[in-house]
Amino acid sequence: MNDIVIACEHLCVAYQDKLALENITFNIHRGQFWGILGPNGSGKTTLLRTMLGLIEPLSGTVSLFGRAPRQLGALRDKIGYVPQYAQIDFNFPLRVREMVMLGRSRKIGMGKRAGADDWRAVDQALARVEMTDLADRQIGRLSGGQRQRALIARALALEPDLLMLDEPTAALDVGATEGFYEWIHHMHRQMQITLLLVSHDVGVVSRYVSAVACLNKRLVAHGLPQEVLGRETLEGMYGCDAMFFRHGDVPHMVVSTPGHDHSHEHPHS
Amino acid sequence: MDILTFAFMQRALISATIIGTVCAVIGVYVVLRGMAFIGAGIAHASFGGVAIGITLGVHPLFTTILFCLATAWGIAFLSEERKVREDSAVGIFFASSMAFGVLLIGIMKGYQADLFGYLFGNILAVSSFDLWSSLVIGALVIFVVWLLFKEFLLFTFDPELARVAGLPVKMLNLLMMSMIAVTIVISIKSVGIVLVSALIVTPAASAYLLSDDFKKMMLLSILIGVGSTWTGLLLSVWLNLASGPTIVMVATLIFFICYFLSPQRRKLQRDIEELKVEVKEK
Numbered sequence: 001m002n003d004i005v006i007a008c009e010h011l012c013v014a015y016q017d018k019l020a021l022e023n024i025t026f027n028i029h030r031g032q033f034w035g036i037l038g039p040n041g042s043g044k045t046t047l048l049r050t051m052l053g054l055i056e057p058l059s060g061t062v063s064l065f066g067r068a069p070r071q072l073g074a075l076r077d078k079i080g081y082v083p084q085y086a087q088i089d090f091n092f093p094l095r096v097r098e099m100v101m102l103g104r105s106r107k108i109g110m111g112k113r114a115g116a117d118d119w120r121a122v123d124q125a126l127a128r129v130e131m132t133d134l135a136d137r138q139i140g141r142l143s144g145g146q147r148q149r150a151l152i153a154r155a156l157a158l159e160p161d162l163l164m165l166d167e168p169t170a171a172l173d174v175g176a177t178e179g180f181y182e183w184i185h186h187m188h189r190q191m192q193i194t195l196l197l198v199s200h201d202v203g204v205v206s207r208y209v210s211a212v213a214c215l216n217k218r219l220v221a222h223g224l225p226q227e228v229l230g231r232e233t234l235e236g237m238y239g240c241d242a243m244f245f246r247h248g249d250v251p252h253m254v255v256s257t258p259g260h261d262h263s264h265e266h267p268h269s
Numbered sequence: 270m271d272i273l274t275f276a277f278m279q280r281a282l283i284s285a286t287i288i289g290t291v292c293a294v295i296g297v298y299v300v301l302r303g304m305a306f307i308g309a310g311i312a313h314a315s316f317g318g319v320a321i322g323i324t325l326g327v328h329p330l331f332t333t334i335l336f337c338l339a340t341a342w343g344i345a346f347l348s349e350e351r352k353v354r355e356d357s358a359v360g361i362f363f364a365s366s367m368a369f370g371v372l373l374i375g376i377m378k379g380y381q382a383d384l385f386g387y388l389f390g391n392i393l394a395v396s397s398f399d400l401w402s403s404l405v406i407g408a409l410v411i412f413v414v415w416l417l418f419k420e421f422l423l424f425t426f427d428p429e430l431a432r433v434a435g436l437p438v439k440m441l442n443l444l445m446m447s448m449i450a451v452t453i454v455i456s457i458k459s460v461g462i463v464l465v466s467a468l469i470v471t472p473a474a475s476a477y478l479l480s481d482d483f484k485k486m487m488l489l490s491i492l493i494g495v496g497s498t499w500t501g502l503l504l505s506v507w508l509n510l511a512s513g514p515t516i517v518m519v520a521t522l523i524f525f526i527c528y529f530l531s532p533q534r535r536k537l538q539r540d541i542e543e544l545k546v547e548v549k550e551k
Contacts, residue, residue, distance in 0.1 A: 052433050076435045083429055092301065092426050093480040102423045106434040111416050138481035154430075 003030040005162055005194045006051060010060035013043070013050050020046045022218045023060070028211075030161075033188050033195040035205040035225075038215035038237055044198040045084070047215065048166050052081060064162070077107050080155030082165040085148060090140045096150050097135040100125055103154030125156040128187070144171045145180065152184075165197040169204075177201065181208045202229070202237075272506055277393055281459075281512070284395045284403060285498035288456040288468065291407040293494030294414055295452045296473030297487050298445060301425050307344060307446075309466035310359035312453045314340040314366035316462050319387050320373040329387075330402055330454065337450035340366060345446045349439070390461030390513035392502055403455035410448050421445065422483060459498075460513040471520040472497060478524075478531035493523055 006028040013021040021043045028034050036044045049055045051062055053069030061068070065075045072079075080103070100122045101114050108114050114122070126132050129149040134142065142150060148168055155163055168184070169177040185208040188195045199205045206212055206225040213222040214229070214237050221233040272278050299308050318336025322329030340362050348355035374384065386394060414421065424431045424441045432438050449469070456465045472494035473486070480486035501516030508515075 054429065054432060072435070076433075079433075081430065081433045083427070087429060088427060093477065093483050093486045094426060095482055098483065099426070102419070102426065103430070105419055105423050105431075105436070108419065110420060110436070113419070141481075 004028070005030050005032075005065060006196070007063045007066075008047075008051075008060070009062075011047075011050065011062050012058045012060050013046055013055055014058040015046075019058075019217065021050070021215075024215075024219050025060075026213055026219060026222045028194065028196060030194055031192055033185070033208070033210045034197070035209035035212045036196065036198045036215060037200070037202045037205060037212050038220075039200060042215045042237065043217050044200070044215055045166055048164060048196075048198050052079070052164065077158055078161040080152075080158050080160035080163040082148075082151045082155045082163070082168060084166045085144075085151070085168075085171040088139075088147075088151065090142075090147060092139065094139050095136055096131060096139055096142070096153075097122060097126065099139055099150060100135075100153045100157050103157040107158055121159055122153075122157050125153040128156055128191075129153040144173075145176050148172065148180065160193065162194045162196070165195075167198055167200070169199065169201060177204060181205065184208070277395075278506070280395050280397065280400050281392045281502055282499065284392055284400055284459050285502050285516075286495055287400075287403050287407045288459050289472075289495035289498035290491050291403075291410050291452050292456055292465075292468040293472045293476075293490040294411060294487060295449055296469040296471075296494070297476070297483075297490050298421060298425055299449060299469055300473040300477055302445075304449070305466065305470045306356055306359050307341075308449060308453070308469045310344070310363040311337055311340055311450050312457070312462055312465045313363045315453060315457055316370035316387070317366035317373075318370075318454075319457075319462070320370035324373050324377060328398070330399070333454045333457070334451060336366070337454050338447055341446035341450040342443060345443055349442075386461075387457060388461050388463050389511060390457065390459050390464060392459040392498075392512040392516075393506075395458055399458050403458075406451050406455050410452055413444065413448060417441070417444075460516055464513045464517045467517045467520060468494065468498070471517070471524050475520075475524040475527040478527045481532070493520070493527075497523060 004027045008024045008026055011021060011024040012019060024047065036047060038044050046055060050057055051064060051069060053072070056070075063069075064072060065078060067073075067075060101118065103125075104114065104118055104121060108118050123132070123135075126135050129152055131146065131149055131153060134146060134150075139147065139150060148171070152163075152165070152168075155165075165184075169180050172180055181204055184195070184197075197205070197209075202214075206229055209225060211223060212225045212228055214220040214233050216237045220237050221228045273282075296308075299305060315333050315337050317340075318333030319329045321327075321336060322332035325332065344355065344358045344362055347353045347358040353361075420431075420436055420441060423434070424436065424438060424445075428438060431441070452469065453465050456468060460468050473490045475493050476486045476489035479489055497520035498516050501519040502512055504510065504519065505512040505515035
C-alpha cells in the first residue's frame, strides 16, 4: 500500500522573476511528524502554500494523497490547515465554537447549515485542544496560546488525516513555545495523523519532530533530525557559519560562530 | 400622527424599513471586509447610470443597476489581477463615472429633472414602482445572504481558508460586489447617491462596537439601520428637513452613542486601569 501523503518532485516555484523554491524533492509518509525548517525568506511558507494549491508551481510537481492540490476534490476534507496567526483578525465578532465550525465548512456543504454531527465534531475538536470551557468566548478575548489552539481546533473539526501548520509559535513567548511543542507532540502521538509544520525555531522543533526538511530556497537536507542537523546543513540553511548547542544528543539552539559576518545571518527573499 | 394616513408617508416608511434592513445586512460584510470606500465608490459611480437612464428616457433603475454592476465587476476584475490596487480601481471608477454622468446631462439641453433628488434623495417621493422594485431586489439580496451565510462568513473572516477549503472564492466575491451594487441602487431614491454609503457603513460600524458575535452584529445592525431610517424620516417630516441628510445624521448620532457605550472601549479602559495598578504594585 502506498502510504505517501505528500510528494514533491523537482518542485520549482517563482514569484514574478525570482525563484522562491528550487528543485525540491522529498516525500512525507503517513503518520510522520515533519518540520519544514529554515530562516526567514527561505521559502518555507511558499512550500506550504504550494502544497495547499494556493500557489501554482513553475515546474515540477507536488501531490497530496496522489493528486495535484487543485484537483483534490473531496480529498480536501482530509487536510486541516492552520494559517499564520497574523493572518487572522481576532477582533472579528466571532465566538470560538463558531470559528471552529467554519473549519468544517466544506464538509457541511455549500448552502447547508451545520447539523448535529457537525457540532459534535466541533465539540470533539475543542475537547481535543482542551478548550471546551472557552467555546463561547469571543476569539479576541483568548490568550496567544489559546488562540493558536483554537485555530488548531478549527483545522481538527474536519477530522483530517493531514494537519499543516504555518509558524504556529510565531506569537508565543519562549516558555509558551516549549509548552506548545510538548502539547502538539503529545497530540500527534494520540491521534496518529500526519503532521507538517513550518517553523524557523530549528532548535526547538527538531526535538519533537520525526523528520525535518531544511530549506534555503533549495532543500539543504532532509531526514531524521539527529542525522541531518549537522554543521554543514546549518551553514547551508543560514548561509553563514553556525552550530548547534546540544544537551547530550538533543539539539538545543542554533548560534552563529564567532567572527562571522552578521549581515548574512538571516537572508531575506 | 395624521401624516401616517397619507399614502406617500406609508410608502416612505415601508421604503425606510426595506433599505434600512438591506443596507444594514450588506453593511456588516462591507465593514468587516474593510470595503467602505468601495461602497462610496459604487454609489457615486451610479450617477453615470442615472444619467444614461434620463438620456435614453428609460427608468433610471434599470440603467443604474446595469451600470453599478458593471462598475462593481470592473473594480473586482482590476483588483483581482493585482496590477491595480483595489482603492485605486475604486477611485478611478468613482470619479470617471460621475464625470461621465455630468457630461451626459450637460449635453442634454433644457433638461429639468430633479438631479438634486438623485444626489441627496427624497424618501417622500418614492413611487409604488420604486417600492416594489426595492422590495423584490432587497428580498433577493437577503435570500442570497441567508442561503450562503456560512460561506460569506468564512470568506469574510478568512479568505485564505475559504480558498484552501475549495470554496468558489471568485464567485463569492463577485456575488458580494453585485449585492453591494444593487443595494446601493435601491437606496439612492430614498437617501441619495452622496449619502447612501453612510446607510451601509454607519449602522454596521455601530453594531460592530457592541458585538462579540456575528449574528448579534447583523441583528443589531438591522435594528440600528431601521431605527435610523424611521427616526430620521419622522424627524424630517416633523421639523420640515431634507429626509436623506436627517436619516444619515441620526445614524451618525447612534454611532457615537455606541462608540461611548462600546464594551471594547470599556474593556480597554479597564485593562489600562489594571495595568496601572500592576505597575504601582511593582
